[in-house]
Amino acid sequence: MTRGLMTALGLGVAVAALAGLYLSGVLSPGREDRFARCRTDQSAIGGGQIGGPFSLVSETGEAVTDADIIIGPTLIYFGYTFCPDVCPLDNTRNAQAIYLLDERGYDVTPVFISIDPARDTPELLARFTEYMHPRMIGLTGTPEQVAAASRAYRTFFKVQDPDEEYYLIDHSTLSYLVVPGLGFVEYFKRDMTPEEMAERIACFVDSL
Template sequence: MSVSTRTYAIGAVTIAAVALGATWWATQRVSADVFAQCRQGAIAGGIEAIGGPFTLTDENGRLVTEKDIITGPTLLYFGYTFCPDVCPLDNARNAEAIYQLDDRGYEVTPVFVSVDYIRDTPENQKEFTDVMHPRMIGLVGTKEQVEAASRAYRTYFKMKEPENNPYFLIDHSTQSYLSFPEPVGFVEYFNRDVAPEAMADRIACFVDVWKTLK
């Protein structure tokens, strides 16, 4: 075998070995996810990239952190009470999924985090959440606190001319985030096109697995 042929052969074997190793590692990472059976797709950046600490004020005026709020299965949504359509519909969908889980014996806490640090208060958050579900918790905060919570969950929001219009709208992402107390943390997000029944089924799957880890 010539030097060039031998070099080519060694290179080919090396590339194949690297490819096999990468495949094996990917397989190991997937199999290591104890919630894999509950997922319907991959999460960009991995689940560890979403979730984290936050400090906000709850609907009763109490300063809280994520440890006070996420004490069990928790479904978080970021929006605002002045939202004319999307937020009421999405929170109503979340509440319906939670009611269905209640009927099955699963206790999941719905949370509504306001991104409107100008207009939303504990009082109007409480009025909003009490209509949706008796366990729904409303959270508000300062600009810095809200932005920190939004970054932790990789959400997006942008105010539209708040200085000139008291009825300004806010562009914001619309996913709902399922989290558990640490060390588990965030496990899944749900887009707004997921029906209440499907959401309840998937959350129940995650909760069942989480209970085996306790």
């Protein structure tokens, strides 16, 4: 994925988040943003335009919804297990941040939603997530279900050369912090370190 495309996608998410500012309840007229001290980029203020209901299939083969998965602070990433570089690096970073939070007593669930339902079976997702973190949850579904979840979180993905056996997928690379009752509250870019991410997430959780 080109740097220009990643930048454009990040800006698009920021604009969508800001547009939904007052709808989310995180900030409203006469009310301060409860997470203001946790943010380094005010354009990332959470909004009702990002996130929402989804129906997918878990790595155990069960049909699940967002209500089944988001039962506490949750870190969501959209990617695919055949990704040769970005996804393994991003999910390793996310897992390391969760391990740091574990050590501090914070219970945050990492979630990996596959954008490649044709190849990412529940069994394959289970192996991938177990390698990353024992609490990481892998989700897949029908192409329609995956596309709906992607639209809800304003993510982008496009298969390159779909007729090729070992096709690659262009996709956005943000990680989303979601909490029950509020929904999406923050996104994290891929240049953030595990330590920085853990510190930021802890701040958000402390502010709930």
